[in-house]
Amino acid sequence: MEHFREVSDEANDWGGPAQMSAWEALMWRAETDRRTRSTGMLLETLDSEPDWHRFREAVARTAQRIPRLRDRVVEPSIPVVQPVWSPYAAFDVADHVRRVPISAPGTHRQLLEQCEVEWDRVMDRSKPPWEVILFTGLEDGKAAMGFRCHHSLSDGMGLIQLLRLAHVSGGRTAPAAQHPRRGFTTGGLMVDAARSALNPANALKLTRTGVGTAVHTAANPIESIGSASRYVRSLTRMLQNPEGDVSAVLSTRSSGHRLSTLDIPLHELKAASAAVGGSVNDAFVAAILGGVRRYHELVGEVASERVVVAMPVSLRRENDPLGGNRFAGIRFAAPGAEHDPAVRIHTVREHVLRAREEPAIGFLDQLSPALTRLPTPLIIELSANLTASSDVQISNIRGLTESVSLAGAQVTRTYPLGPRPGVAMMVAMITYGDVCCLGINVDPQCFPDADTFEKALTEGFDEVLALTAEDSR
Incomplete structure (x- = not known):
């Protein structure tokens, strides 16, 4: 029990x-x-x-x-x-x-x-x-x-x-544990907001925090100035739009969507990434980039040299509550026309490791409270412009390792079909046992030929998985 x-x-x-x-x-x-x-x-x-x-x-x-x-x-x-x-x-x-x-x-x-x-x-x-x-x-x-x-x-x-x-x-x-829970009304x-604003204890807390910060700054001026300077430089990098060169395929976006799925053996993706010193996530992203390049080639278009990739980075700590949202978003210009999957893996790894170390990686947590005060139409326009500046959104989630059932039926696959916020393509992956289950949501205006797209994406993964065979030679 x-x-x-x-x-x-x-x-x-x-x-x-x-x-x-x-x-x-x-x-x-x-x-x-x-x-x-x-x-x-x-x-x-x-x-x-x-x-x-x-x-x-x-x-x-x-x-x-x-x-x-x-x-x-x-x-x-x-x-x-x-x-x-x-x-x-x-x-x-x-x-x-x-x-x-x-x-x-x-x-x-x-x-x-x-x-x-x-x-x-x-x-x-x-x-x-x-x-x-x-x-x-x-x-x-x-x-x-x-x-x-x-x-x-x-x-x-x-x-x-x-x-x-x-x-x-x-x-x-x-x-179920029965704990009394408070209800809320508009x-x-x-x-509650008015009481909080007028509560002397809250004002005192803010004052103490400000005084504590001021005392620390006075006692350690060089350290404080250096930390602030590093954060500002990091924030500047995080706010900059990565320099991509949008191809004819990726340039015109619509609000439509087309869903597809793909299964990749997890042990094969692990072996391929390990063969060139990368992670499963590095190989996953590199395979998607290869698929985008192959689609361009198959439809006779010139692939972008730099494809802007957006992806979430988990900020969860071991003692965080379950559920909710604990992530930060990163963006980088990835190699869009590179044929060598090993080069793609190494480049992706460099970008992701660098982004994870940014002092300002969680800047939206500090910026969001101010943004929520804006009118909803303005929030929507800002969000739409930000998300549309990326070409591809990619997410990788470690799933269940054990087989599970639902109402007596065995679960065979788990596919994450994520939203596509203005990007040309959203690809999410969840592992289930030894299978990488990919859920793909594409803009049908960018990728009108569904069969060609699925062929290209499969070939992108084939390029990466072939690294294992090359490593064994």
Whole structure:
């Protein structure tokens, strides 16, 4: 029972504090515009179709065990404080679970096309921002589960933590810990903000912090000036747009999307990256770059010498709450026309390691509170311009190492279908056992030839995986 107590505590705390971070608040407010929408889907394929009643009960148990899944977002009438997660008294799991049949023959392509349809559905912002869809009628009696949620609820690593809790011990669950939780209202948030502003203790705390900083600066002037100078230089680098040269293929963007998936053996990607002194992530990014180059070649276009890549870097610490968002974004100009996969891997590694060491890597955490005071239309325009300045967004998440089941059906793959915020292509990867499951979301205006794109991406990975054979010679 000790294991169940630990799992119950983790489930109760998943999602973190009631108040959103400023970064989460920005994503929530920007959701109202299609260009900056950040709702994604986690797609699990199943070896059989689970019983509908048992499936709904499994979702209901998970929602009961994880309080954050029963919370909705409450926003202040004026953005002087961040939105909060508040218990939703009218929560009904039936509002969050649907069954969608796929017409015969029920191919994987048909499943992804239905996911594209679901992508355009806007969730009710007055209710908890998530839903579970059971896709039935797939070939050979198979099925799939789609979990849609807003990014403010969790980042990719937090979703893996959620999956682990949902699938724990083959579906056996510990009783949910019942802790009283405070509810919030729009008016109450404004009252709390006023009280906080007028609270002498808060003013004293700010004063003490300022005095402490001033004393430290006076005692260590050279150190303080040096730290500030390093941070400013780092911030300048982080704010600069990487110098890319956008090709004809990547230049014209639309709001459409086309989804696809790809499976790569994890042990092969590990071996290929190790053969040239890189990591799995380095090899993953290098393979994507190779795929973009190959697409240009196959359609007779000149590939960009420098492709601007955006990717998240996890800032999670061991003692951070489960769920929520703990990441920073980095951008760099990657080699877009390089044929040698080893060179691509080394270049990507240099960029990523350098970015991780930037003192200002978490600058958005400091900048976001000020941005949340801006009018929503301005937030949307700033966000849209920032995200559209990148060509490709790439994310790599370590997934579950063990096989899991859902309502009696075995999970065979887990695909992350991430949002595509203005970039030409979004590629996310989650490992499941020994398989790298890639979820790809492309702009069909940039990549109109779906078959050629999938061929090019496969060849990009073939280039990287071939490094193992070269190393053994």
